[in-house]
Amino acid sequence: MALSARNQLPGVVETIKLGDxxxxxxxxxxxxxxxxxxxxxxxxxxxxxxxxxxxxxVKSTEVMIQK
Incomplete structure (x- = not known):
């Protein structure tokens, strides 16, 4: 699937908690x-x-960086 978002991070699901x-x-x-x-x-x-x-x-209009 093509996607325009450039901030893509590969990872592994640790936990998932389903609510209603x-x-x-x-x-x-x-x-x-x-x-x-x-x-x-x-x-x-x-x-x-x-x-x-x-x-x-990550597709956001606001990303904060702290130093």
Missing amino acids: VMAHVVVRVGEHVVESVITRTSAEELDLKPGDSVRVV
């Missing part, structure tokens, strides 16, 4: 983790499970 409407997904990217909240429907359609290789795609 939303799902909380934790992805390990190297020595860091990225957390995301997506719809439960999307998580089920992707059939996400711990250990799955995924790509975290």
